[in-house]
Amino acid sequence: MTADSSKNERYNAREAETRWQKAWDAQGIFATKNDDPRPKYYVLEMFPYPSGRIHMGHVRNYTMGDVVARFKRAMGHAVLHPMGWDAFGLPAENAAIAGGIHPATWTAENIATMRGQLQQMGFAYDWSREIATCHPEYYKHEQKMFLDFLAAGLAYRKESWVNWDPVENTVLANEQVIDGRGWRSNALVEKRLLSQWFLRITAYSDELLAALRTLDRWPERVRLMQENWIGRSEGARVFFAVGGGDPIEVFTTRPDTLYGASFIALSPHHPLAEELAKNDAKLAEFVAECDRMGTSEAAIEAAEKFGYRTAVEAIHPLDPSRRVPVYVANFVLMEYGTGALFGCPAHDQRDLDFARKYGLPVIPVVLPPGADPASFAVGDTAYVDDGTAFNSGFLNGLSVADAKRAVGERLEATGKGQRAIAYRLRDWGVSRQRYWGCPIPVIHCPDCGIVAVPEEDLPVELPKDVSFDKPGNPLDHHPTWKHVACPYCNSPARRETDTFDTFFESSWYFLRFCSARSPVAFDRKAAEYWMPVDQYIGGVEHAVLHLLYSRFFTRALSQCGYLQLDEPFAGLFTQGMVIHQTYQNAAGDWLFPEEVTEAGDRLVDEKGAAVTTGRLEKMSKSKKNVVGLERIVETYGADTARLYLLSDSPPERDLEWTETGIEGIWRYVNRVWRMASEPAAALPAASSPMPKDLSPALTALRGVFHKTIAAVTDDLDRFRFNRAVARIREMTNALEDLPAADPGAGAVLREGLETTALLLGPMMPHLAEELWQALGHGEWIAEAKWPVADPELARDDQVTIAVQVNGKLRATLDLPRDSESGAVQKAALGLPQISRLLDGKTPKKIVVVPNRIVNLVA
RNA sequence: GCGGACGUGGCGAAACGGUAGACGCAGCAGACUUAAAAUCUGCUCUCGGUAACGAGGUGCCGGUUCGAGUCCGGCCGUCCGCACCA
Numbered sequence: 008m009t010a011d012s013s014k015n016e017r018y019n020a021r022e023a024e025t026r027w028q029k030a031w032d033a034q035g036i037f038a039t040k041n042d043d044p045r046p047k048y049y050v051l052e053m054f055p056y057p058s059g060r061i062h063m064g065h066v067r068n069y070t071m072g073d074v075v076a077r078f079k080r081a082m083g084h085a086v087l088h089p090m091g092w093d094a095f096g097l098p099a100e101n102a103a104i105a106g107g108i109h110p111a112t113w114t115a116e117n118i119a120t121m122r123g124q125l126q127q128m129g130f131a132y133d134w135s136r137e138i139a140t141c142h143p144e145y146y147k148h149e150q151k152m153f154l155d156f157l158a159a160g161l162a163y164r165k166e167s168w169v170n171w172d173p174v175e176n177t178v179l180a181n182e183q184v185i186d187g188r189g190w191r192s193n194a195l196v197e198k199r200l201l202s203q204w205f206l207r208i209t210a211y212s213d214e215l216l217a218a219l220r221t222l223d224r225w226p227e228r229v230r231l232m233q234e235n236w237i238g239r240s241e242g243a244r245v246f247f248a249v250g251g252g253d254p255i256e257v258f259t260t261r262p263d264t265l266y267g268a269s270f271i272a273l274s275p276h277h278p279l280a281e282e283l284a285k286n287d288a289k290l291a292e293f294v295a296e297c298d299r300m301g302t303s304e305a306a307i308e309a310a311e312k313f314g315y316r317t318a319v320e321a322i323h324p325l326d327p328s329r330r331v332p333v334y335v336a337n338f339v340l341m342e343y344g345t346g347a348l349f350g351c352p353a354h355d356q357r358d359l360d361f362a363r364k365y366g367l368p369v370i371p372v373v374l375p376p377g378a379d380p381a382s383f384a385v386g387d388t389a390y391v392d393d394g395t396a397f398n399s400g401f402l403n404g405l406s407v408a409d410a411k412r413a414v415g416e417r418l419e420a421t422g423k424g425q426r427a428i429a430y431r432l433r434d435w436g437v438s439r440q441r442y443w444g445c446p447i448p449v450i451h452c453p454d455c456g457i458v459a460v461p462e463e464d465l466p467v468e469l470p471k472d473v474s475f476d477k478p479g480n481p482l483d484h485h486p487t488w489k490h491v492a493c494p495y496c497n498s499p500a501r502r503e504t505d506t507f508d509t510f511f512e513s514s515w516y517f518l519r520f521c522s523a524r525s526p527v528a529f530d531r532k533a534a535e536y537w538m539p540v541d542q543y544i545g546g547v548e549h550a551v552l553h554l555l556y557s558r559f560f561t562r563a564l565s566q567c568g569y570l571q572l573d574e575p576f577a578g579l580f581t582q583g584m585v586i587h588q589t590y591q592n593a594a595g596d597w598l599f600p601e602e603v604t605e606a607g608d609r610l611v612d613e614k615g616a617a618v619t620t621g622r623l624e625k626m627s628k629s630k631k632n633v634v635g636l637e638r639i640v641e642t643y644g645a646d647t648a649r650l651y652l653l654s655d656s657p658p659e660r661d662l663e664w665t666e667t668g669i670e671g672i673w674r675y676v677n678r679v680w681r682m683a684s685e686p687a688a689a690l691p692a693a694s695s696p697m698p699k700d701l702s703p704a705l706t707a708l709r710g711v712f713h714k715t716i717a718a719v720t721d722d723l724d725r726f727r728f729n730r731a732v733a734r735i736r737e738m739t740n741a742l743e744d745l746p747a748a749d750p751g752a753g754a755v756l757r758e759g760l761e762t763t764a765l766l767l768g769p770m771m772p773h774l775a776e777e778l779w780q781a782l783g784h785g786e787w788i789a790e791a792k793w794p795v796a797d798p799e800l801a802r803d804d805q806v807t808i809a810v811q812v813n814g815k816l817r818a819t820l821d822l823p824r825d826s827e828s829g830a831v832q833k834a835a836l837g838l839p840q841i842s843r844l845l846d847g848k849t850p851k852k853i854v855v856v857p858n859r860i861v862n863l864v865a
Numbered sequence: 866g867c868g869g870a871c872g873u874g875g876c877g878a879a880a881c882g883g884u885a886g887a888c889g890c891a892g893c894a895g896a897c898u899u900a901a902a903a904u905c906u907g908c909u910c911u912c913g914g915u916a917a918c919g920a921g922g923u924g925c926c927g928g929u930u931c932g933a934g935u936c937c938g939g940c941c942g943u944c945c946g947c948a949c950c951a
Contacts, residue, residue, distance in 0.1 A: 733888035
């Protein structure tokens, strides 16, 4: 091999990466002990559903987590960085239906494949804590939790209108319905009346809302989304008496407009409406029609508001001489407030529309500032802003806020109502009519009713011998599984065949990791030691799903005595998606990138037909814009992929995957590798002292190293990975200009290469080990201390000061650091181009910002 | 409709209120090669100029400031969340 050809030698990433992965594994260096004296740091990435293969979105997520984990290790923390599998879910069942493979087998195979892929990426996980939620050793603990919730009143069974996904053939929680469609199936969701298990998340509405303020290391956006989801509204509950029966209780946020009430509207499923319908065939028909209309959320949105006037009239709580008609209306939700409302058409647009349609009176009771009470009238637009109460008896003259208070007091004094708070948040429906989930541990006994499975009978294991040839829940079709004897009276009873929503498993897995092999759900001491998670990383799509459920679950477990903790995730980072160009042919079919070629200035497919580029989309199989991880790792290595995913965009933003982008990183990897394997100057032995009296160029170079250390440390602390990469590359560029002939160049080069290896370590761990070894270090760089910047070296002696005239840049000055303000002024005024611009005049004002700028105001 | 985020080169992006465009991608020119690949060097916001340099420039309009991509007000646009919530 000639000297020249060796210059073109490439870093053999595949060989080196496999070698280091084996070595780390053999030493078990990433296993975490629960009794480590160093300060703890728990970093966690949202664990994946084992769908088949790891995709780039996963890799981006886990790379960020790995950078944090390795960085914190180097900073001297005991780091817990576990990985597991969110292993229950419908795709496994679908695979069983389609391919005749058992969900357990399908899941296990996927886990094996994906674990291999993660190991190939070199993530520093403690694999000894790996969990899969579909194992009875995992899910038996949540069956126990459910029984505890049941005993504590946090779980209950209720017949209610639920979201039915006609594709998944199961119920969905409110959080799992996006724009009226199932979050996974994208099918239009229908309303069905079913008996379901619920968790009482609403018991914590106020606490979950209030504690958002304490989550100061969460993105503002996520906190806001949860705040809106919980949807707290202050108002009052008001009783409207009706002749004979129970009064109608309504909820309102505008008790100040009570004198403007001109009707009451009940939900079609309000008890009074159902009662009246028994003796009113037309009303019964109306309710039935509402149900027909209301089968899908989308239909509700499109539906016109209409109501049915009942024979009932209600007595106004503040003026018993007044009567208001009672309607049943299709737009009133039984699930919000009390399922009944009073309409004040003058000050609510929807009520106004309703009143106009049915010819009801519009009584203005809030006078806009400056309006004339004698002539003020409401036309087509309700007046919803602040003003002064009028036409309102004892409220007249009060502001909206004062009137609300006064009404509240009056209602409470007279027993006609009380101030109240309503939440948008509903209880979490956890029943799913599916097989591949955790069985709900209850038994339906014809004599004893619903009884809990005794603790000693846990776990209730899923039967393995199920068939998927019929639609619906295989557990329901199983010949024997559901038939059991009642544990109390021993008479023939039936097991619950619903399973838990899979968000049940992910609501506590972070606790299980603290003591993954514990015979109980988690060891309390271990959980209280590791929790809360210091840094959690995942997609923003879980803002009101997993992240809200987990916050609730942690509180519920605390209430049941499992541990003492409110918030599971102290720090949260939501990373952007990995997106990729999409291609479509004239027929609208998606094409793989490799099916598209350039022909002149246009794109064509393999048959030469025109291809259009679509928008950048999240990588997905259906759009054919996925990039296979195997090919990338085989071609460029895991480190190259990792650095690319960190470098090209800020982590919270979407990242566009491009082949040229990853090639650029691959070139960089080889440059760094060559710098170490063919050093430009002879390197002294490791840990030999830095020579004194270096040339100014070498001293300046050392300054770059130490400035980079400081900047990268700060950037990694603040999740600014793209900037950190840019800073390291700047340092590499500077190092390539090493004055190799200067005395001491070898020592400075060694310092530069060591700094490069240490700073790259969290991002490109294999290359870093390779460099570290090439530099003659025997120990792991994975266990090396993070470098500390020497402030003396990091400080420049010379600074460049911008010289402005009237705020415009006109020149720059190189001056010693911390020069006196007078000297800076003098130097600036002495510049020929400046004196030319000033034309002999003295500036009116001179602003000097030390070491930065001087502005001459003429 | 309500709430929020964001608008900077051909592209991804940098920039404690202080030299806009660091770092990279793409492109152009050159070196090395019989040639290509790989590698290396230089250029690359716009306009004028061979150049030194000058003028303009961070969606639009205004304001605060010695100084605004950054702060404030109002528009326009894009994206996201919620949406008959009483």
